[in-house]
Amino acid sequence: MALKFPIYMDNHATTPTDPRVVEAMRPYFEESFGNAASRNHAFGWTAEAAVDKARKQIAALIGASDKEIVFTSGATESNNLALKGVLEFYKDKGDHIITLTTEHKAILDTCKRLERQRQERIDELKLQRLMELTGRDVSTDELATLEIKHDLEHDALLARWVDKVRVGARVTYLNPKKDGLVDLEELAAAITDRTVLVSIMLANNEIGVVQPVAAIGKLCRERGVLFHTDAVQGAGKVPFSVEDAKVDLVSLSAHKMYGPKGVGALYVRRKPRVRLAPLLDGGGHERGMRSGTLNVSGIVGFGKAAELAQAEMAAEAKKLEALRERLWKGLQAKLDLIVLNGSHEHRLPGNLNVSFSYVEGEALMMKIKDVAVSSGSACTSASLEPSYVLRALGIEEDMAHSSIRFGLGRFNTEEEVDFVIDLMARSVSALREMSPLYEMAKEGIDLKSIAWTAH
């Protein structure tokens, strides 16, 4: 079969919608356009029945009950709802979250906001205390100096006030081990009597590392802490069940499993019951946890995608792993000085993240413009910082800049993989020929011995 360009190998970013999914969605744009919340006519009933079916399909994929699925606009919302919703609802129980430094930004930035909210509340209390102590009005600018002058750190009354703070959260960010996996002993040690939630992803979006969720879930259950997992990359790709993992909350996204964009779900356990404060107020849809008219066509597509993923997972995983190994072995046969990032063993079948020493990732992507992949290079982000996930694994910055993420998916073929191996080999060699670092390394110069002019 002739190759069609460009070749898509960026299936962690998004996946093409499966034609069978598109077919299932089609009626819900025109003839069956009803609002699933319309209780008194056939349009509403049809829509509601379609949503109920999808709910069952999605629940079945993760071994849950359909009553435990809350539809959202996507996994970013699901992650926000899980963290903010749990922290707010259980604020009298505790205020501490434990997560990983390699989590998705939807988790990390939510945690940062919760930390900031708590700090802002504490700063308000400090101002109040300083007003009492000084007997005058105190401005925010004076806080830093007066705080030291009046030794607020050892102020017993302020400490009691702070103890009553019920907004935001305290967060522990654990670093994973070198292979990207969580250190279970470190996790156990980080749990305190104030911990309400542990949030650790099922599979990482950059390095594809699959976390030991069953062991994490067991630990959390024993310690009476809720466990949330962002299963966006892992669900439908590797075996996962909410019972085996003893997980309380699970974030899902349709468009990472060949469904449409703009629809996701949050699994919320019923036994033992997990409660959430909603993010959105309104019509009380989704058992009050997520108001807003349901995206019926999107949900139907999500349901179909979940059904297909469940039916085809075993065969698809086998195929993808074979393609992935073919790619990795092919690259290794043609190129030296390449390194696999993250655990090889505990990894999504379709993921390969490789650093090509002495070559910069964005230049490499430009060279292989017939293939769509991603890079951990800073040049591909607005921040000019290389991948924080690779950095968290202890990978040197230059190697992070040199990384390429291949995301193989349902529609990739052996022919495509073989083409990519050849193209990568040619492109990496060509860029190394023009890399001063490669030349210096070949001459035996230790690149670490050079006083570089960082800019």
Next chain:
Amino acid sequence: MAYSEKVIEHFEHSRNVGTLDKEDPNVGTGLVGAPACGDVMRLQLKIGDDGVIQDAKFKTFGCGSAIASSSLVTEWVKGKSIDDAVKITNKEIAQELSLPPVKIHCSVLAEDAIKAAIKDFQDKRAKRGQAPAVTTQPVTTTP
């Protein structure tokens, strides 16, 4: 983010990639940037005793814009006097390649590389007790 046609042209058909003998007294080598920052540029200039740049070669570890900036300056400096070459600014490079704001540092690096290469050449002369090379005759070649 789309690349400008000129960046693509210089990236795909890079000019003057290579290495000059760094021990040659007439070769100045500029090595700027850092691997940790994702770009390292090495520019080498072969400069006559009359201060005219006879040849230029580069090797760059960096993104497409960094490679294009290096390739462009090798073309620009060839045939120029070193006095004129040091006057090349990152603004001119960025403008020629239509670099977006996030890529301006690539052009800064290229400007720094020219200056570093010329400084290395002059330092070599000073070490041998020679006066800095200055252009004695007007140079007609312009890029």
